[in-house]
Amino acid sequence: MIALLLPLFAACFAAAAASTPLVLVDSLQNAYVQPGTALSLDKSSVSALVAAATGLMPGSAIGADLSHELSQILKPSPLVKPRAFVALNVAGLTTDVLGELFANRQHRTVELTGNGCSAMAVINGLSSVAAANPSAKLVVVDQLGVQNCKDDCMKQLVAGAVEDCQMDMSSLDLTQQEEKLFSVELATVYSGIKAQLAAVQKRSELKVAQEEVEVYEVSLMGLRALINKYGQDSPEVSAAKAAVMQLLDWAVNSLDAAYAGDIMYQVLPLQKAPQQAETLSQLAGWKDRTRRQLLQASYPGTVDEETAAAKLFSAKAAGYGSFVLLLYFSAAAIWCMCNMPFKRDTLLYGSKKDQ
Incomplete structure (x- = not known):
């Protein structure tokens, strides 16, 4: 998983003056997004944007100016919110290519501005909202996909992803580090989505009502590592792009069916290549910290006896x-x-x- 984060880690230390497009994609069942041209939003306000879209409590107070900005992006519907919200972070694909997944939906582009890393702004925003809403569920998809994985289960997950998503990875040499990590990333995301789909199906069969909106975090960074190795126009990268699109197409269609179309997507395309190569230990540390941050926000731990009393x-x-x-x-x-x-x-x- 180390090489997968190479572009993301380097991007966090690059100059942050340029804006990054963040696309909000509407539900098939209800309209939550205000139509219009692209608007600018500071990266520190991602948590407020997620809270406004989901109806969850924000991690911090929302001022009058920020509230006005959010009202121009999202429709004021406090009593009607989506059942699920997916934060999708993809490196190596353009906004136009990702837009093919949501061709029949209304969407709105928000330009993230200000200092800091855009991907880290999304992580911080999700963590803040999750910490403020203990009863809400934040699904870290890749982490969920590797739970209880033993022996050769990863090979089985890769085979299952190739079959269910109809991916063709025959042109990729899976013995190479970049290709192997790329396939493992796709497999863990596939496994995590599949596990959550089973949970939603079981809840439906038992007729258990969903109390809070469910938030998903999906990050796909392995494609960027292959682009760095082979180049943008190489056959290996073309095959990898097709595989990512097949996985996302399967995931979007499956989640739409599970939530009866009442689901929103927040798409962050990361297109820039890293300017510097960081050490593997630093990359591993970044990955560990971000996963821990999201999981800690979802499961803050037990309350001490004095507080409980x-x-x-x-x-x-x-x-x-x-x-x-x-x-x-x-x-x-x-x-x-x-x-x-x-x-x-x-x-x-x-x-x-x-x-």
Whole structure:
């Protein structure tokens, strides 16, 4: 997995003056995106954008200016939100090529501006929203795909991805490091999506209602490593691009079917090649930190005993207070009824007109 992150890590240290397109793709079932031309948004506001699109709590306060910017991107529908939100980060494919996956959907381009790495801005935004919404589910797809993977399961996953997604990787030498890591990346994303599809199907069979929007994080960086090795127009890269598109086409169609079309996509294409080659240890450390960051935001760990006791006391105090208030008002209502003066109401039992 180390070589897969080479372009992403280098991009994070490149000059950040240029903007990066972030494309929001609408649901097939409902319209959440405002139509219009591209708008600019600071990279630090990605968490607010994700929160506004999903209806989840933002990781930080949203000011009036930022709220106005978001209202120009997304339709104001606080009570109607998608059932799923997919943050898709792809290196090596252009926006036009990725647009073929969503040809029949309304979309809106947001130009990410400001300092910092765009891919890291997405990671930070998802982490912030996940931390602010403990009950919401953040699915780190590649991490989910390698859970409980033992022995030769990766070979089986690669074979399953090739068969189900109808990918042709015959021109790739999978014994080479870049090709091998590229195939493993596709296989883990395939496995993670398939596992989540099974969970959604089981929930549907058991008729269990979905409480919160489910957020997916999908990152595909292996194609960029192959471009660096063979060149943009090489046969190996052409085959790899076709494989990525086949995987994404399968994933989009499968997720659309699972959520009955009520799903939004946030697509971040990373096109620039790295300017410098970083060490493998640094790349491995970056990968480990970002996965840990996303998982830590999703599962923040157990609460200490003192905090748990304080929460329990607060809950009990609120319950006792509500009971006392209910008892007081019930007694007051009974007292009023018992002491009500029983006499004929002049409106109900008034005199006749002739009297």
